[in-house]
Amino acid sequence: MTGLPFLSVVIPCWNEAGFVAAFLDSVLANDYPPDRMEILLVDGMSDDGTREIVARYAEREPRLHLVDNPGHSKPVALNLGILEARGDVIIRLDVHAVYQNDYLRQCVQGLVAHPEADNVGGVRRAEPRDEKLLSRAISLANTHPLAAGNAKYRIGASGPKWVDTVFGGCYRRDVFDRIGLFDERLDRTQDLELNQRLRAAGGKILLIPDIICTYYPRGDWREFVTWTYRSAYWAFRGSRTVGRWIGSWRNCVPLGFVAGLAGAAVLGPHSKLVRQVAGTVVGTYASMVLISSARVAKREGDPRLLVAMPVVFFATHVAYGVGSAVGILDPAGRR
Template sequence: MNRLPFLSVVIPCWNEAGFVAAFLDSVLANDYPADRFEILLVDGMSDDGTREIVRKFIENEPRLRMIDNPGHSKPVALNHGILESRGDVVVRLDVHACYENDYLRRCVQGLMAHPEADNVGGTRRAQPRDEKLLSRAISLANTHPLAAGNAKYRIGASGPRWVDTVFGGCYRKEVFDRIGLFDERLDRTQDLEFNQRLRASGGKILLIPDIVCTYFPRGDAREFVEWTYRSAYWAFRGSRIVGRWIGSWRNCVPLGFVAGLAGAAVLGPHSRLVRQVAGTVIGTYGCIVLAASARVASRERDPRLLVAMPVVFFATHVAYGVGSAVGILERP
């Protein structure tokens, strides 16, 4: 434990009064040596009580600092935190999650055990924000391959493996000197862009699946659809801004689905073949979604999920597909 490097925990934050206390409790409960890490919470001038909560923690916790971030841009917050950090290692955490008490130590030990790794992360299990059916369905879909694709940090893996991205991430500080900071032009998906740039420079990202945090997805229907839409929009819009593709093939699948539905709606009335193909595709899609939903409902012993899960899966695919299309077509 005494050989662990000094660690800087960087946290972008804005209006998180409902989550920040439990989040900070989980970070401060970590078993990383108390004299070997600092916590830099970079706040976007929250006006919902977040700052007051954080100040109360600061009164009793000298390791915690709050840094102002006017404008509440997430990449700007990350860059502020990195530039202010004193650690040899920087870990990025999200306020919408709670972390196991060995999370920080195991991330850093993962870096130490794998000298070829520049970024280490774990798996992100999902937990509903409340007991409402929709919130539960969204949480279950968050880690299901039908909604998450092959994102191993969401669906899990059988053992450590090299991946294209992880949730948050634990970076060697020298990585930022080598390839630069997060791109401040990107309102979202700045982590995708950074990790793509890291891999393009020869860096490697390691997922260690038994390093675990618990994430709380948006459970309100409007917030969930908007978040899904914006995530897709910025994956494609961000690629246009930086001049290269920053996503994965999994980001393109919903776009193909929505484009197919739109094409069938336009051409179907004029072509029997299009109607037949569209009917086959939609029927196959429906069977896949219903089968997946039935397995989830059976596993969770809640027959209501047989109705809720197809709605969430379909909303995910459509919102992501539409957001992707707008991100591609919208003028600069």
């Protein structure tokens, strides 16, 4: 492992007392040379005990530094960390995940082995936060193509693949000199926007499926629906804010689904053709959802998922579709 570049690990954080200890344990257990890295946890002035936990870790771990972010903005936190970072390579990590002990090394070695790559990432495996049925169904849907589309960092890949975005991301430092920092106008999807800007400038993003982290999706119903809605909202509002489309075709599918349902509800009572087309579409959709749910239930050995998975799939599509529509129409998204 000689010759590895100096690595700066940048972590935006706010009120993560329930996750930050396990997260830090996984990062500190990584096998990247300790004298070749620094860890910058940028905290939005947490008031739930997060800062005290991080301070205890920092007392015994000289690589870890607590950076203040007087506000809750994630892109501001990322930019503060990047501006303070000393590394030739900068990797962004999420507190709602734990990382294999070779995660950092494999990301950096991916950059070294592929000089044409500007950003390297891996696969985000989802695990439930608890053993409740809903939490399990949400985590299983999180990595299923019916909910994740073709997002390779969620559904996986058979080998290294050039992609449009990755989870987190391990960047060469000169990327930020070339294209700028994260857009601080975007509460969410700032990584999506940065990666789209990187690709538009000729940069390349590489997914290496052997690089794995474990992510814990929102397991509470209200949190899950709100998170899904806001993710969609910011993908579309963010595009309007920056003046260009920052997403993928997969972001548009739920919008088309919800728009079709709304159109059928309005026009269906007045048109037999609309009712027939709507019936065919809904029937096909229901079949896809039930078949996918049955396969998941069989694979997991839990027949209860045959009921839970359709609910989660449908809620994902509707919440994302509605969030997309609001993001398009919200006057606050004007550039």
